[in-house]
Amino acid sequence: MRLATVVHREPGEHPLPRELAVPIPTPNHRPPTEYRFRVRSEADVEALHRHRLPIHLLTAKKVTAMGYPIVFPSRAVIARTFRPLVETELATIPFVSAEAATSPRDEDVVVAMLRFDMIGARAIWDRNRERLNSDYLLRRILEEGAERRAAFVRFSDFLPGIAESADALDPERLSRKLRKHTTARTRS
Numbered sequence: 001m002r003l004a005t006v007v008h009r010e011p012g013e014h015p016l017p018r019e020l021a022v023p024i025p026t027p028n029h030r031p032p033t034e035y036r037f038r039v040r041s042e043a044d045v046e047a048l049h050r051h052r053l054p055i056h057l058l059t060a061k062k063v064t065a066m067g068y069p070i071v072f073p074s075r076a077v078i079a080r081t082f083r084p085l086v087e088t089e090l091a092t093i094p095f096v097s098a099e100a101a102t103s104p105r106d107e108d109v110v111v112a113m114l115r116f117d118m119i120g121a122r123a124i125w126d127r128n129r130e131r132l133n134s135d136y137l138l139r140r141i142l143e144e145g146a147e148r149r150a151a152f153v154r155f156s157d158f159l160p161g162i163a164e165s166a167d168a169l170d171p172e173r174l175s176r177k178l179r180k181h182t183t184a185r186t187r188s
Contacts, residue, residue, distance in 0.1 A: 017047055022087075039088035045076045054079035054101035055086065058093065058112050066109060067127030068120050068181070077101050077112050096143050107137040114141070114149045119177050122153040126178065134159060 016035075024034040037053075039045055045057045059074045075091045079098035086092075093112050095101045100108045106128065113121035125132065138161045141150050150156070151165035154174055169177070 014051070016051055020044055020047060035085070037086045039076065039086055039090060042074050042090070044088075045074075045090070049102075052102060054082045054095075054098040056101060056104050058109065062109060063113065063120065063124065066106065066124045068113075068123045070117070070120060070181075072116075075112070075116070077104065077108075096145075097140070100140060105133075105136065107132050107140055110137060111140045111144050111146060114144075114146045118149050118153045119174075119181055121150075122155065122174070123178050123181055125155070129158075138162065 016037075020037050020039065021035040022038050024036055026034070037048060039048065039055075042057055042059075045055055049056045055076055055078045057074050058077050060071050063070055063072075073091060075093050076086075076088060077093045077095055077100075078086060079101040080094045080096055081098060082101070083092070083094055093115050095108075095112075100111075104112075110121050110124050110132070113124060125137070138159045141147060141155065141159070142161060147162055148165065150159070150162050152168050154168050154171065156162040156164045156168070157171075
């Protein structure tokens, strides 16, 4: 048994770029109807995102614009159901929610950051708390299974649906780490 993920083009939509949509070989005399997506660069991710596919690019520029100056290689955020169709060497962050991978909100940046920089995720929340939706953030954290990571950096202090954790940073240590992370850093 295999999971089949397919992409359907709606009437009136522009065709996908041929250099990105690679036909999957089929038996002789059968038309190629299935495609894989070859993503070699950040521009390829952006091209697929423009076609409303469940993939987008998380960049240091976006994170820095949200008040957390950091330098890291861009990562492709891809819906888990779409991931088998994508061939890439880029670092990826799988998302359960295809909607969040297609049309990311700022809260989704926080959830993606929890995957590789938990302190950064907390810093983004602290610096944007008034404009981020805590209910949506809680739902996304639970949906992505990132509760332990969120509890470690004390999201449980302001999101009641996150259980407190015994291994969470104590408030003083977390405060020191957040103050220390105010200048640009490099993360691989």
